[in-house]
Amino acid sequence: MRAKGHWVGTTCTWWHPGGPSGVLIAPPLGYDYFSAHATLKILADNLAKRGFTVMRFDYDGTGDSAGEAWDKDRLESWRKSIRDALEAMRAAGCTSVCVVGLRFGATLALELEGVDAVVAWAPVLTGKRWMRELRMLGIPTKFPGFVLGGTVFSEETVASIAGVTASQTPTKRVLLLQRTSAPLAGLQRQFVDAGIDATLEDAIGSDGFLDQPAEDAVAPHALIARIVDWLGSSRAGRIELAPATFTKMKWRDGSVEERFVEVAGLPGVCGSGQLGKPLVVFLNSGSEVHIGPGRAWVEYSRALNLAGYPTLRMDWPGWGENVERPS
Template sequence: MSARALWFGPEGRPLFGWLHRPDDGRARGAVVLCPALGLEGVCSHRAYRQLAERLEEQGIAALRFDYDGTGDSAGGESDPGRVEAWMASVGAAVELVRGAGASRVVVVGMRVGATIAAGAVARAGVDGTGVDGTGVGGAGVDGMVLWDPCASGRTYLREQRALGLMSIGVETSDDGSVEVPGIVYQAETVEDLGALTIAGTEGPLAERVLVLVRAERTANKAMVSRLQMDHVEWGVAEGQSEMVDVEPWQVRQPTAAIGSVLSWVSGVLGSEAGPFSDLRAAVGSVEGTADGGATTETIVEIGPVGLFGIVTERAGSAGGATAILFNAGTMDHVGPSRLWVEFARRWARGGVRTLRFDLSGLGDSPVRVGQQMDVAYPPEALDDLSEVVKAMGPDGAGKIVLSGLCSGGYHSVEGGLALGVRAVCLINPSLIAAPAEAHGDDGEERAAEIDPRRQATTSRRKWVRALPGHDFLGSIVDRLPDGAWWLINRVAVGNPPARIIERLVDAGVETYIVAGESEAREMRRGQAAAFRRLARTGRFHLEVVPGIDHELFARVSRDRVSPMVTERILRSVATKDPAHRA
């Protein structure tokens, strides 16, 4: 298979995408995959990748992409004209695949991505321009799949708003903006989304349309009425709740629905194939500067397996320090609430070259032979970090700073211990989780062998894990006071967090941790004295931030943590690398 990441669309404000092109350079047509937004987009990322790969196997090109201001694309959520820009992004995506040679095009939209895509395609069909602005294709496209569509932008906002209020307690604002988990939509966007409805679209949308709805939900009456046409087929979005109504680490892939879409698209596109160009655009200019400079983002493949990453830098910053960001749990390289993209661009402005990448088996990186996909604590991460640090610091790891959240914090510690990087910057690091190989297929912790390369695992000692009912014991000891934990840390825990950090600090790795109150309490329990000793070294800094959620899905959490981390990264680089003081 030959998927290639690339930049496309407007020069100076490029869109990011993955183009899946059949190996023989010929395609029966192309499918443009319009993603869901926010958490639903995170949860359906793998499904879209699987669908694109299966389309490619069947001789159909596929384009996965991020709308303007989302994912890896240029811009941000607070920019004006969001809804218009998202619809224009759909047009640019269709234009790209048509330009590459696709004579027939199907547009697939997931959740609010379906609402946006329907709006873009319908408008283009009505005004006769075609969705790509060329007028090619009459109504715009040959097929359209509305996959569990939000009947309107308002229903999307309302559901996500309710989720935010009932989970992390998102804030209420009186300026018309609406906060949902991971995103704040400005008043203009809220108004424009409110006006975007599938019922309000005109025309046939496409020659053939497939609508997949959830069996357990009542489809919106106005949308159903609007789509009662002979060329519209209806099906069930099987497995949808198990994909988007869960936390990112609980996602199960909707295999049956992927198969349904694949089969339907194949029927729409027919069997005749034509040449399809191999497009390349590895460097995108994502931000301009007042002095005429630019922040560029370069798509990279690292190591023997080709780990996927993006390097963000300002002209002239090459050769200095490099910050490396990667997966938080099973979320991709974009980071929680798109924070890694924002960090990369902000840190690049401060002179720090930044790589954001996916560990093997996660996000857009390949899977190693025999590796299980979508595992948060894979032992293969040790190989990944070694290859990435070598690639970004060919002269040594002394200019590398590793940074991550939750499992990314744990992996950063492993990387720090094994590779001797300059510093680690950890956000709500998970230093007490059992590694992947210590779990059976049922997810239960077992007395399995832990990869001997791991130095930072704090799981219970092997003899404890072998005890019958050790998980029950675990639930009891979790409630014990600090004094009891002091004893447990010596007897039953392999590597308490303070000891791990001590080794890191002794190895000369500057260690900075930002943690919420509960995360800090869990990390320090029974080890208060050890943490006080660490603080006196001057090479360890722990900031405890009240009122933040673990994944930083709430704006207030991001607003509190982001400046701290940015200041620390820039200070760390400036202190030890005089070249960056200017």
């Protein structure tokens, strides 16, 4: 099922058209972004088949969105990205919105005000412990901090995330999906004691794609079906969205213009350049999505745009935005 690229300001989003009940999908950070991409795309497709309007998005400084991994105030910019995405769904006509968050995306989803329900899929319980785990896997940088999967964790970012915990939520209905290595019974008890309708289930099959290389990731179809069933179906009706296909964003010492395009029916992101300059095309690196390894294709293409070269980032059939698997 083809999603439509839609800019929310300079935030890249992918819309799956449907009815007035919306589902916002908050992705993970770091390398899990790449290994989870196909799973979240399949989840979005299956929710759209149930009539939901579904939005996937990239946080600032990740994916196809504006911003760089080296920018300051990463935590607050990520929080703003998810809030902006939520408001965009409401502005489009969604009368109710549920959020499915994966890993740190689940932790951010639990912070949101005014959502109807949250599926917290293997949430990060304490940012301090998570940063300690990622630091052991990451690569040290020239400044204090580390890089993992194209995401820069400066000491400022590490300190900000260390203060985050998934100990409470304003949401009144929550599905907690736990991995064997990270049980959530204690969190469920906290939520129930606070008057929250909190259901706890096992995230069966999640180890098949989390903490895995993208080429080895296997989507947990049974768990996807369970999430869809828990969320139910959309109310009757249809939201008609006119996608915002063009945006202009600051990039280093200049600005670049990007638009969503289709080539032979396949979606892509085109960066503007000068007439007469050759088009530079970026395709998948192995099984990873069209942003390239560690987001390198985004950085390379925007550098080329500043030099006057037009660029195109897109996925081969069957990969990235073109993943289509049976429900």
